[in-house]
Amino acid sequence: MTPAPMHPALIVFDLDGTLLDTHADLVESLNHTIAALGLEPVSYDDLTHLVGQGARVMIERACRLRGHPLESAAVPQLLERFVAHYAGNMPGHTEPYPGLVAAMDRLKADGYRLAVCTNKLESLAFGLLDKLDLVSYFDAITGGDTFEYRKPDARHLTGTIDRAGGDIARTVMIGDSINDIAVAKNAAVPSIAVPFGYSDVPVSSLDPDVIITHYDELTPELVARLLREYAQKVAV
Ligand SMILES: O=C(O)COP(=O)(O)O
Ligand SMILES: [Mg+2]
Numbered sequence: 001m002t003p004a005p006m007h008p009a010l011i012v013f014d015l016d017g018t019l020l021d022t023h024a025d026l027v028e029s030l031n032h033t034i035a036a037l038g039l040e041p042v043s044y045d046d047l048t049h050l051v052g053q054g055a056r057v058m059i060e061r062a063c064r065l066r067g068h069p070l071e072s073a074a075v076p077q078l079l080e081r082f083v084a085h086y087a088g089n090m091p092g093h094t095e096p097y098p099g100l101v102a103a104m105d106r107l108k109a110d111g112y113r114l115a116v117c118t119n120k121l122e123s124l125a126f127g128l129l130d131k132l133d134l135v136s137y138f139d140a141i142t143g144g145d146t147f148e149y150r151k152p153d154a155r156h157l158t159g160t161i162d163r164a165g166g167d168i169a170r171t172v173m174i175g176d177s178i179n180d181i182a183v184a185k186n187a188a189v190p191s192i193a194v195p196f197g198y199s200d201v202p203v204s205s206l207d208p209d210v211i212i213t214h215y216d217e218l219t220p221e222l223v224a225r226l227l228r229e230y231a232q233k234v235a236v
Contacts, residue, residue, distance in 0.1 A: 008113045009227060010139075010166030012157060012189075014175035015118035015125050016051060017197025019100060020132070023047055025092035030062055033082040039066040048200040052179055054119045054144035055082050086124060091131040097196060099215030104137050110220040115164040119144035119151050119179065140164035152182035157189065169231070172223055181206040190230035192218070 016022045023044055030050070031041040042050065042062050050061045059078050063070045070078070104114060114137050118125045122143030129135045140163035144150040147159050161171050173184035176197020184191035193208035203211055210226055212218055 007165070007167035007170055008111050009170040009172070009223065010113045010115060010161060010164055011107060011223060012115045012117045012160055012164075012171060012173045014177070014180045015116055015120055017176035017199075018097075018174060018180070018194055019116065020094050020096055020128065022094045022128070023198065025086065025089060025094050026051060026058070028092070029082050029086040029089070030058060032085045033059055033078050034062050034066065036078065036081060037063065037068055039063065039068055042066070048198045051198050052119060052177055054150070055079060055086075055121060055124075083121065083124065087127060090124075090128050094128060094132070096132065096134070097194075097215060103215040103218040107218070107220055107223070108137065112220065112223065113139045113164055113166055115140040115160050115166070117142055117151065117157055117160040117173070117183070122146045151179040152186055154183060154186035157183045157187045170227060172226055174218075176203070178206055181208050188234065190226050192226070
């Protein structure tokens, strides 16, 4: 009997703080948004506590931080202000992290598929990756509004895997913060954490399977080993 063809292995990336260093533009657009309410700007240090659940939650958290909790009716207009500013300035100061593009080239040359699973709005994620000429690397790009659920709900990751034509048993999730490692655990997928993003706690405390400090470490061999070891661990 001919064995069933294996799905190509898939690497699913978080976006903000993982693929791209977006912090300067997030802070700028957030401060532009809350300035409409006369609130003092937030800083990069604040961002690690504000980002993670998409723009709407980031705006709500920033206003609360500045002592101005929002009525829910006020949110849509502020979200619109944020999106218009952010989309109008893309790509701004945003850049891929060092070594990312070379790592993606290496993995694709080895037959890996790549996808993005972010809590950023899908249109902003797609638009930003497009401005940076990175869209063609990915078989799927899903955002916090693509489905009716988002990270850390396992279905955001499993839905991304389906769209990318991947197989959950041959998928690795890579991210910078708690939602990414939690979604991987919730979906029973191995995780890689990067410490250069926007986590408000050390990534080691999130208990990822591997931590890489630079994309030079993201090799086909590392991913293959991680998939092998995770499968053995689950089988025990
Ligand atoms: O925009 C956010 O709040 C989070 O985005 P991320 O999931 O790509 O880190
Ligand atoms: Mg992130």
